[in-house]
Amino acid sequence: xxxxxxxxxxxxxxxxxxxxxxxxxxxxxxxxxxxxxxxxxxxxxxxxxxxxxxxxxxxxxxxxxxxxxxxxxxxxxxxxxxxxxxxxxxxxxxxxxxxxxxxxxxxxxxxxxxxxxxxxxxxxxxxxxxxxxxxxxxxxxxxxxxxxxxxxxxxxxxxxxxxxxxxxxxxxxxxxxxxxxxxxxx
Numbered sequence: 001x002x003x004x005x006x007x008x009x010x011x012x013x014x015x016x017x018x019x020x021x022x023x024x025x026x027x028x029x030x031x032x033x034x035x036x037x038x039x040x041x042x043x044x045x046x047x048x049x050x051x052x053x054x055x056x057x058x059x060x061x062x063x064x065x066x067x068x069x070x071x072x073x074x075x076x077x078x079x080x081x082x083x084x085x086x087x088x089x090x091x092x093x094x095x096x097x098x099x100x101x102x103x104x105x106x107x108x109x110x111x112x113x114x115x116x117x118x119x120x121x122x123x124x125x126x127x128x129x130x131x132x133x134x135x136x137x138x139x140x141x142x143x144x145x146x147x148x149x150x151x152x153x154x155x156x157x158x159x160x161x162x163x164x165x166x167x168x169x170x171x172x173x174x175x176x177x178x179x180x181x182x183x184x185x186x
Contacts, residue, residue, distance in 0.1 A: 001155045005137045007123065007184055012053035014121055016139055016155045021046050021104055041106040043150045045143050049101035049119060056097075058127040062136070063092035064101040065122055067166050070115040072107070077118065077166060079173050091133060091174050092122070107145070116142035116153065120163055123184060131177040133170070134184040135163040 001016045021027065024041040053060050066080040080103070082093045094101050101119055120138035124130060138158035144151050160182040170179045 001139070001157070003137045003139060003157050005121070005183075007053070007136055008055070008059070010053065010055055012051065014049050014051055014137060014139070016047070016049045016141070018045050018047050018141055018152050018155055020044070020150075020152075021106070027104055041104075044104065044106040045141070045150075045152050046104045047101070047117070047119075047141050047155070049121070049139070051098040051100070051121065053098055060097050061095075061123070061127050062097075062099055063090075063095040063122045063124075063133070064099060064119060065091045065133070065170070066093050066101070066103065066117050066119040067169060068105075068115065068117045070113055072111070072113050077169060079169065080117070089174055089176060091170055091177060091179075105143070110145050110148040110150070112147070113145045114142070115144070116140060118158060118162060118166065120158075120166075125184075131174075132180075133177060134180045135160070135182070136184050138163055 003014045005012050021041055021044050051062055067077040068080050069075060069077045080093050105115060118138060118140050121136045122133045123136055124132045125134060139155045140158055141155040142153040164181050167179055
């Protein structure tokens with residue numbers, strides 16, 4: 001799937017792919033689950049979202065924020081629990097010059113579940129100077145497990161209204177940050 005966007009008068013795009021995790025070792029699962037059997041991670045989705053944007057350096061600094069909900073948790077959208085950021089007050093799971101969003105969720109067993117993510121490519125209007133977030137575009141993706149079978153939800157582009165529905169969560173989770181409504185205007 002491809003989502004085009006325009007930012008600061010420059011056209012860019014996000015290319016999204018969802019594929020089955022056929023090799024947990026190759027994507028770093030031994031780093032996350034040392035000493036654990038990894039076979040149960042096979043078959044769950046791997047999501048990658050790559051940014052193509054012709055600007056360079058500070059003009060191409062983006063951040064990805066992701067909210068997730070699942071029926072084995074609260075069922076409400078929550079900030080994606082990236083452990084390394086537990087004590088860092090940032091809404092970004094991935095940040096840098098044209099960063100790739102990467103996620104490979106899984107569970108230890110194949111119990112019935114519905115898991116959904118909303119991922120948004122964002123910028124700060126002054127690149128890296130202030131904690132100010134403007135969403136550029138977004139997409140949903142996820143998976144279900146039913147009767148021990150894993151099914152992927154196809155990624156779908158999200159309208160700016162979807163971003164707006166997460167503003168209360170973002171503002172409560174990161175009170176020292178400013179979050180603009182809607183998508184950044186070109």
